[in-house]
Amino acid sequence: MPVRRFVITLLIIGPLLALLAYGFTRDSHYIVSPLLAKPATPFTLKLFDGRTLTLDDLRGKAVFLNFWASWCIPCRDEARELETAWQKIKDKNMVFLGVAVQDTDQNALEFLKEFNITYPNGKDEAAKIAVDYGTWGIPESFFIDPQGRITYKHVGAIRAALVVSKLEEAEKGIVSAQEGKGDYSAIK
Amino acid sequence: MKLTQPCRLLALLLLLGSIVHYSDAAPAPDLEEQTRAISAELRCVVCQNLSVADSPSEMAQQMRAIVREQVQAGKSPDQIKEFFVSKYGEWVLLKPRTTGFSALLWILPYVVLVLGVVAALWLAHRWTRKKTTAQPTMASRLPSGAARAELLHEEIEEPDLEDSSARAQLLREHARLRGELAELEFDFQSGKLSESDYTALKQEIVAKSVDVVNRLAATPPEPQAKSASQTRKREARRGANPQFGRWQIIAGGVFLLVFGLALGVMLTRSVRERDSEGGTITGDFMTGTTPPAARAALTEGKQAFSKQDFPKAIEAFKRVLAEDPNNPEAHTYMGYILVQAGHGDGALMAFDKALLQAPNFPMALWGKGMVLYQDKKDYAGARQVLEQLLSLIPAGEERNEVVKVLATIPTQGGATTPSTASEKGSAAPSSSAQISGKISIDAKLKGGIDPNAALFIIARPATGGGGPPLAVKKIDRPTFPVDYTLSQDNVMMQGTPFTGKINLTVRLDKDGNPVTRSPGDMTGEYKKNPVEVGTKNVDVVIDQATE
Numbered sequence: 001m002p003v004r005r006f007v008i009t010l011l012i013i014g015p016l017l018a019l020l021a022y023g024f025t026r027d028s029h030y031i032v033s034p035l036l037a038k039p040a041t042p043f044t045l046k047l048f049d050g051r052t053l054t055l056d057d058l059r060g061k062a063v064f065l066n067f068w069a070s071w072c073i074p075c076r077d078e079a080r081e082l083e084t085a086w087q088k089i090k091d092k093n094m095v096f097l098g099v100a101v102q103d104t105d106q107n108a109l110e111f112l113k114e115f116n117i118t119y120p121n122g123k124d125e126a127a128k129i130a131v132d133y134g135t136w137g138i139p140e141s142f143f144i145d146p147q148g149r150i151t152y153k154h155v156g157a158i159r160a161a162l163v164v165s166k167l168e169e170a171e172k173g174i175v176s177a178q179e180g181k182g183d184y185s186a187i188k
Numbered sequence: 189m190k191l192t193q194p195c196r197l198l199a200l201l202l203l204l205g206s207i208v209h210y211s212d213a214a215p216a217p218d219l220e221e222q223t224r225a226i227s228a229e230l231r232c233v234v235c236q237n238l239s240v241a242d243s244p245s246e247m248a249q250q251m252r253a254i255v256r257e258q259v260q261a262g263k264s265p266d267q268i269k270e271f272f273v274s275k276y277g278e279w280v281l282l283k284p285r286t287t288g289f290s291a292l293l294w295i296l297p298y299v300v301l302v303l304g305v306v307a308a309l310w311l312a313h314r315w316t317r318k319k320t321t322a323q324p325t326m327a328s329r330l331p332s333g334a335a336r337a338e339l340l341h342e343e344i345e346e347p348d349l350e351d352s353s354a355r356a357q358l359l360r361e362h363a364r365l366r367g368e369l370a371e372l373e374f375d376f377q378s379g380k381l382s383e384s385d386y387t388a389l390k391q392e393i394v395a396k397s398v399d400v401v402n403r404l405a406a407t408p409p410e411p412q413a414k415s416a417s418q419t420r421k422r423e424a425r426r427g428a429n430p431q432f433g434r435w436q437i438i439a440g441g442v443f444l445l446v447f448g449l450a451l452g453v454m455l456t457r458s459v460r461e462r463d464s465e466g467g468t469i470t471g472d473f474m475t476g477t478t479p480p481a482a483r484a485a486l487t488e489g490k491q492a493f494s495k496q497d498f499p500k501a502i503e504a505f506k507r508v509l510a511e512d513p514n515n516p517e518a519h520t521y522m523g524y525i526l527v528q529a530g531h532g533d534g535a536l537m538a539f540d541k542a543l544l545q546a547p548n549f550p551m552a553l554w555g556k557g558m559v560l561y562q563d564k565k566d567y568a569g570a571r572q573v574l575e576q577l578l579s580l581i582p583a584g585e586e587r588n589e590v591v592k593v594l595a596t597i598p599t600q601g602g603a604t605t606p607s608t609a610s611e612k613g614s615a616a617p618s619s620s621a622q623i624s625g626k627i628s629i630d631a632k633l634k635g636g637i638d639p640n641a642a643l644f645i646i647a648r649p650a651t652g653g654g655g656p657p658l659a660v661k662k663i664d665r666p667t668f669p670v671d672y673t674l675s676q677d678n679v680m681m682q683g684t685p686f687t688g689k690i691n692l693t694v695r696l697d698k699d700g701n702p703v704t705r706s707p708g709d710m711t712g713e714y715k716k717n718p719v720e721v722g723t724k725n726v727d728v729v730i731d732q733a734t735e
Contacts, residue, residue, distance in 0.1 A: 031233060034277040050707045102246055105706055126583045127250040134275035136233035136247075186234055188246040 029186060031136050033153050037175045040065075040144045041132040045099060045122040048109060053097070053120060055148070062094045062171040063144040064163060067124075067135050069103045070111035074183045075139045078157035079115035085163035086119045093146070094167050096120070101130045101138065102188050130187070137184035143170040151175045156182030223256045226265050230255070230272055231282050239282055244548075249582035305441060312437040355407045358400055365397045482511040489521060498525050516542040520552040527555065532563035553577040554590070567597050595642070596662065621686050622675035623647070623719065625726035627694055629668045633710055633733055638698045640665065645672055650689035650718030659686055666696075689718040694728050709734040 040063075044054045055063070066082060068075040086096045098121035100108040105123060112121055124130050133142060143152040143166045151170040154162070162180065169176070227241035227248075234245040240252055251272075258268045272280045284293045348356050372393065376386040489504030502525055508518040523538030539556035542549055553573055561570035574594050581587050627643065643666040647659040659678040663670060676686040691713070698708040712730035719726055 031276055031279055034274065048707065126253060127247065128254065131251060131254055131272075131275060134277075136276070188234070 033134050035134055035150050038150055040148050040150050043129045047120050047122040058095050059148055060146050062167050064096045064167055065142040066098050067101050067130055067140045069101055069138055070107040072138045072185045074157040074185055081160040083117055085160040088164055099124050099129055101127055136187055138187050145170045145173045154180035156184035158182055222259045226255050226268050227252050229282055231280050253582050312434050316434050358404045362400050365393055369393050482508045493521055514545045516546040516549050523555050532559050535559050548580055550577055550580055571597050622673050623721055623726050624673040624724050627670045627728045630729055630731040641696050641698050644695045645674055646693050647674055647690040650691050687721050689720055691717040696730055707734055
């Protein structure tokens, strides 16, 4: 029977087509992080101003951790937004921390100067911190609550308003259900 | 012509061995083999279709360094893989796990394969049974009424065009009606006919077909009437044994399965990463391009080299090259042995042969760069080669070593390093073509001197105009106050006269790299700049610190 054959064909081909369509909707480069709601890995970062900072030093504060590089275009897009957000919250119980990856000291410092970045920044020498946080795109931002738990992750450029609201959530220990996504570059 | 730092060269060579990702063992076989084996099971987060072991990306290099560190720390392969899974999820494993949800990925293909085979067998069985049962019982299974019309959709018996019997004519009529009905249904489904027309026409055809089928039932087949050609055709199509078709299909299926498996196994074992521009992607499994004997000899040679048993190493590498004349590793090691023996030219040739096959082979780049620098004094060439090497290796001890060496090479070829010039006692510059004096450091900055800092004395033309300095002198780990002389020997561009008015500045560079500016660097300048070349007592105080 033609109708029966049509239905059977549809039953076989339909799921395959649906799978194919689902595949097209996904970003094949996107790696979903398993770190959300997990404790943030401790690290020690040598800052460009010569100081050394550890994540444990920041326990009790909501932390915004941003991985960036001077060669990354979306990082340039978000740089001023981040400084704006920092100026808004710097007197609260919140901390910003920038981590330059796959970059040279000179270029990183020029980048910070160009965008008048005033919050602490340091360089991840061998990308160990980047791997500890499962980074694969750049920029990537992590929000850590005062107990040291990752509450939100954002891959790509982020807006100042979102940074502030997610930090406020982090301060209250609210964990987001999903990661956020903006324009990003692949890490080198 | 022995190199001035053979021990340092050898030490770095062994370090560089760790970033070589060739299939054979590197100087420390256990560590490197384990690192490579584990990295081969991890997916590169940048390129995604390559393993961490095979990817040339910077991130993959950094991940390999982490794997190596963890192997050195005594972690097991499972623990290391678990570390990466905890950071990137199971996605990072090139081979999904065989437990939990991931097990589906392993099981599902086999389930689908089995279902496919079962479905194919069932269809084949159904098809052959229908063929064999339709003909002999046609008359007995004829239904009555409209149900007979269903027979229109089935082929009762193939009509023989050469047969002129009454039954053959009925069969031809039946075939014609079937065709007519098919056309009618096609027209109706494509919207060319209204439903009422379709129903009326179909009833007409059905009525005719019922009549034909009834008449067929009343006209039994005459065995002797069957033409020989019809029998032959049927036998040729179906075979004498109706079961034969099924076995044919089963055999075909099995053949396809074996063929697919064989192809899969052979491809995965034979394809490899192209190791050079002109290299092939097929490995020794199919083509035997790297003979097993050569591999064994290469390992033996490397082991002998690491023990500095050079005669044994030479013999082993010669055996490798006899079997595989283009092996870049063997050429490279031969180059290093020639360096040890003081044959710079021969070493250079060996490194070039290696780089011809593998242009980014770090060990060969390092060897060539050092020979050009220390033996041939070809600073521009050495800089170019070492900068290429620098672009290939990740941050770490090896990279720092290359950076250090690069910092000691004059920017332009021809200008000798100050220490070398003085060591060699080159023609003493006349006092009118030099500047001399003393460099001291402000008391408040003394406490911040890095023990590994390097002092750069820099002379720039007073006319300005940018570009490189006129002359630079580097003094490693200086002890203040430092007496200095800047002369023609220190000019950056060969042939540029060291004359006229210059601005003199000094920089105590914390990391010894003149290219970077780091916090902790200190600077100072001659207070009476500009100064005429030929002036003495040009004293400078370092009094500024970079924040």
